[in-house]
Amino acid sequence: MGNDSTYTITVTGDKKEIDALLLYIEQKTARWESWSKKAKKLKESQIAEFREKEMRKHGIEKRAGFVTWGFTLEGRCDRGQESEVVLGGWANENSSNCYISGEDGELAVMHEQFPNLEYSVDYTDDYSQGFCVAPYFEKQEAEE
Numbered sequence: 001m002g003n004d005s006t007y008t009i010t011v012t013g014d015k016k017e018i019d020a021l022l023l024y025i026e027q028k029t030a031r032w033e034s035w036s037k038k039a040k041k042l043k044e045s046q047i048a049e050f051r052e053k054e055m056r057k058h059g060i061e062k063r064a065g066f067v068t069w070g071f072t073l074e075g076r077c078d079r080g081q082e083s084e085v086v087l088g089g090w091a092n093e094n095s096s097n098c099y100i101s102g103e104d105g106e107l108a109v110m111h112e113q114f115p116n117l118e119y120s121v122d123y124t125d126d127y128s129q130g131f132c133v134a135p136y137f138e139k140q141e142a143e144e
Contacts, residue, residue, distance in 0.1 A: 005125040007089040007100055007132075009071070009107070013117035018076075018083035021114050025071050025087075031058065032068045065109045067098040093125070100137075107137040 011021060035054055039047050051066065060066045074086040091100045099105035101123065111119060111134050121132040123139060130142040 003093045003126050005091050005093050005100065005123055007087075007091075008074075008122045009087040009089060010084060010120040011087065011114075011117050012082065012084040012120075013114075015078055015081050015083040017114060017117055018085055021110070021117065022073065022085065024110075024113060025068075028066075028068050029070050032066065032070075035066075062104065062109055064098050064104055064106045068106060069098070069100055101132050101139050103136040103138065105137060107132065108135060111135050111137070 011018065035051070039050055042050055051063075055061070055063075055066045058066070069089055069091040072088040074088045076083065076085045089100050089106075091097065093099045093101065100107055101121075102108065107119070107121060111117075115135075119134045119137075121137060123130060123132060125139070128139070128141040130140050132139055
């Protein structure tokens with residue numbers, strides 16, 4: 001059973017850090033897409049080892065630092081030295097997939113990389129809707 005989750009992520013902070021965040025997302029996505037194309041040619045039994053090798057090559061410790069569902073840039077507003085970006089994301093957060101939310105998810109890894117930025121995260125999934133709060137971004141259901 002899946003748990004399709006849709007995210008709206010608003011990140012604010014220093015313009016240079018926002019630029020670095022967007023570059024990080026772009027590079028992570030490109031690395032993941034390149035690896036995924038190569039992994040499709042492998043046997044199922046070889047994929048985990050291939051992923052671990054690639055993670056070591058790039059100095060990545062957590063799976064969510066390598067795997068990505070991808071984020072879309074929905075908008076950006078610059079005000080002097082400050083910037084705000086709105087990112088969109090979608091994931092099938094089932095037991096075998098990497099999550100966007102949670103302590104081991106993509107947002108927590110992103111926060112580790114960019115702890116000085118402020119994150120506001122709303123989600124909707126198959127069972128609930130609510131928000132996620134840094135640093136662990138666990139889903140918190142909104143009260144009705």
